[in-house]
Amino acid sequence: MKNDKKGFVTRSLHTPYPKQDAYNALHMPVYDGVAYEFDSAETIEEVFAGKQVAHAYSRTSNPTVEYFEHKMKSVTGAHAVVALSSGMAAISNVLIGLVENGGNIVASNHLFGHSYALLKQTLPSLGIEVRFADMTDEKVVADATDEKTRVYFFETITNPQLEIVDIEKISQLAIQNNVVVVVDSTITPPYVFESKRFGVDIEVMSTTKFISGGAAAFGGVVIDNGTFDWSKLPALKEWSAKFGQNALVARIRKEIFRHLGGTMTAHTAHYMNMGLDIMALRVNKCVENCRALAEYFESHSKIKSYRYPGSDTHEGYDLAVKQFEGKPGAVMTFDLESQEACFQFYNRLQLIRRATNLNDNKTLAIHPASTIYAEFTDEEKREMGIRSTMIRLSVGIEDSEDIIADFNQALDF
Ligand SMILES: *Cc1c(COP(=O)(O)O)cnc(C)c1O
Secondary structure (H helix, E strand, O other), X not given: OOOOOOOHHHHHHOOOOOOOOOOOOOOOOOOXXXXXXXXXXXXXXXXXXXXXXXXXXXXXXXXXXXXXXXXXXXXXXXXXXXXXXXXXXXXXXXXXXHOOOOOEEEEEOOXXXXXXXXXXXXXXHOOOEEEEEOOOOHHHHHHHOOOOEEEEEEEOEOOOOOOEOOHHHHXXXXXXXXXXXXXXXXXXXXXXXXXXXXXXXXXXXXXXXXXXXXXXXXXXXXXXXXXXXXXXXXHHHHHXXXXXXXXXXXXXXXXXXXXXXXXXXXXXXXXXXXXXXXXXXXXXXXXXXXXXXXXXXXXXOOOOXXXXXXXXXXXXXXXXXXXXXXXXXXXXXXXXXXXXXXXXXXXXXXXXXXXXXXXXXXXXXXXXXXXXXXXOOHHHHHHOOOOOOEEEEEOOOOXXXXXXXXXXXXXXX
16 A cells, blocks of 8 residues: 555565564564563663663563554554554543543444443543434534544444445544544454545554454554644643653553553464464455355345445445445345344354354354344334344355355255
């Protein structure tokens, strides 16, 4: 992509180590230890005073985790990256870091369930107001905005509705109102989505999904594009005076994640380092499989409708081409004639797994209405576009003929 001459995979594979490895290991080793020693009182004093940069204790920083952060920086061209223990740790740390008690967040009404709960329950209990809005309509967002609005928060593609926000429109509104644009891009990782080009200030991502390499480990990242002037944000004014453009990452590292303890482990970082190298290959295969499935869905009489933003029948197709290079992730939904038919299909699956995750290497299916959204009322489900006739698929990297063969036998009832 455009932020460096070399391609995504090349940059991931060849990101230099922050420091030469003592044994010239070709893969970054897993630095499993907790503490690091110093050769003198003066050195350790300087490190603690922040005058010299060194690892001291792995909850705050670790060489294997640091290398993952460097790789993410190198593939995204971001100003700074912080890795954390999960996607939720990344989201919560960023929002707590950006919004002061009394400030508000305008957030999408269609969010990943635990993000929604964080915004609905936890953040209000800390004195942060949250206003839920339809982020696909910038007039609604403008109406919800006031002088205490600090953040617009939404997902690049909502799940399972598969709606796409016109990010440039929201970021223009954000500039007018001095609001930080924070986007959860888990479904559209950096290989297909260059967030800075569309005016995103902060990208958060669950690296558990595409990046870990097949749902191998939990992780999250905060990506700071370096585009927001932190001196203009109440929560970071003081941090900005001391750390300038690094105000947010400094506050996260030195205060929030250090105190809340959402650290990525070295073993996890190792999975992320390996997973990131081959992520683009996996994304390409997933997208290819989604296209093959879309074609199959078109022709099967039992499939009443389907949604995939990479199909030109989707209302957001043009945005998907513009924002995600026509590779809008690997989540699809389709509808059968009844919930009963969905259950029948589901119980007959032999290859596709009955599981709730996204972007495993294996294809996964779930019936959202009876599982993830079981606790919601019918009215709430309607508002969220959760139909009892709908199945969500997270398409994996199997050979597409095998996925389609499983569909063929599972739909044969
Ligand atoms: C999975 C997911 C999260 C949460 O990530 P964890 O790593 O499970 O904490 C957040 N947002 C989206 C869009 C997700 O799919």
